[in-house]
Amino acid sequence: MNGSRRRVRLMQIAAAVALVLTTAGCSGGLAGGGATASSSGPIKMGMLAPFSGSESAFGDYMKYGAQLAINEINDKGGIDGRKVELVVEDDACDATTAVAAANKLVTEGVDISVGGYCSGATLxxxxxxxxxxxxxxxxxxNSNKLVEANMPGAFLINGTGTQQAESALKYAQKIGAKTVATIDDATAYAADLASSFRSQAEKAGETVAFKATITPGEHDYSSVATQLASAKPDMVYWTGYYQEGGLIARQAKDAGYTGVFMVGDGSVDAKFAEIAGKGYTDNVVGTFTQTPDMLKGADAWLASYKKVAGAEPGPYSTQSYDAVRVAAQGIKDAGSTDFTKVVAALTALKDFKTFAGPLTFTPERTPSAGGFVIVKIDPATGKFVLKDDLQG
Structure with a gap:
């Protein structure tokens, strides 16, 4: 079964690479909105997000966050008198699907992209x-792999894996954890975050007592859970997604693990508690950027989001909202959708107000501050709420 999964995954990656090479070699930029830099008609913002597959819950969170920002921009007259449109495609958090969806957005003439949830699909x-x-x-x-790709037009709104790992380590030190562990699912985002955390922890004098990589999509992780319980680290950092994370948290507790079970931002969703089950999340914390319900004075934004979406916002609603605003500011400052001019304008942004704090891009086009905090699960609702802003 595992061998079959690996073969399928390799085939998917190979197909994705082939499509990338074909596009890079043949498109010449002629289909892209940025390349034509039209000065009339609507400005099209393209969004790739998961609307199917295991991460589909995040697609709507992102879409409606982006749409709210677009509505606000259009209500104020658009960008230099031009209305803004959102063009959405499903990437299913899958590399092959994402490549096809990106090609479709290019064909549809989008001027700028404001999507990207799974690092493995975004890359x-x-x-x-x-x-x-x-x-x-x-x-x-936010995998460091995205930064290492060094694409001149790609800017990250979310803090990097390095910055998220720094926050995880800071919390481990704050609670007096001396031994730590990591479990990942081999995806680009998860493996990168786990590796960064281990590296930083070892440099800080922490002992990495255990590390493991699991196969996503399975239901029985009791072997890893038993090994974790036997290693007895003070804190384990699960860096994958909530489907497997909830199962591992439950099975680890059943195996006798009593330490802190920390999760990365890919697991910060109410479904984690639903999967783990009642009584299995008391020791769970996570690294995440603050959501509107954690911020003072965000009631009006929450009400506006609910009006657009017909539901409560979720993880990455605010980041997608801010991505549109950043994109709009870049186009406005550039006075054009021309690629070179917009990239220059985005590079020059300084202290642009976002939910995560003032945004200034580093030379690597990442946020200068990660904005990560520690969250915990509210036992009454299963939702992640603020535990520690790491400021004290």
């Missing part, structure tokens, strides 16, 4: 948008 789309001269404002995906 192969970067050369596609770059070849088409379409700038990318990535709201959620």
């Amino acid at each position: 192969p789309t970067m050369p596609i948008f770059n070849s088409a001269k379409i700038p990318m404002i990535i709201p959620a995906a």
Whole structure:
């Protein structure tokens, strides 16, 4: 079964790479909105997000956050008198699907991309948008692999894996954890975050007592849970997604693990508690950026979001909202949708107000401050709420 999964995954990656090379070699940027830099008609913002597959819950969170920002921009007259439209495509958090969806956005003539949730699906789309001269404002995906790709038009709104790992280590030290562990699912985002945390922990004098990589999509992780319980680390950092995370948290507790079970931002969703079950999340905390319900004075924004979406916001609603605002500011400052001018304008942004705090991009086009806090699960609702802002 595992061998079959690996073969399927390799085939998917190979297909994705082939599509990327075809696009990079043949498109020449002619289909991209950024390349044509039209000065009339609506400005099209493209969004790739998961609307199917295991991460589909996040798609609507991102779409409606982006749509709220677009509505607000259009209500104020648009950008230099031009209305803004959101063009959405499903990437299913899958590399092959994402490549096809990115090509479709290029064909549809989007001027700028404001999507990207799973790093493994976002990474192969970067050369596609770059070849088409379409700038990318990535709201959620934050693997260091995205930074290492060094695409000149790609900017991250979310803090990097390095910054998130720093916050996890800071909390471990704050609670006096001396031994730590990591479990990941081998995806680009999860493996990168786990590796960064281990590296920083070891440099800080922490002992990495255990590390493991699991196969996503399975239901029995009792072997890893038993090994974790036997290693007895003070804190384990699960860096994958909530489907497997909830199961591992439950099975680890059943195996006798009593330490802190920390999760990365890919697991911060109410479904984690639903999967783990009642009584299995008392020791669970997570690294995440603050959501509107954690912020003072956000009532009006929450009400506006509910009016657009017909539901409560979730993880990455605010980041997607801010991605649109950042994109709009870049286009406005550039006075054009021209790729080079927009990239220059985005690079020059300084202390732009976002939910995560003032945004200034580093030379690597990442946020200068990660904005990560520690969250915990409210036993009454299953939702993650603020535990520690790491300021004290």
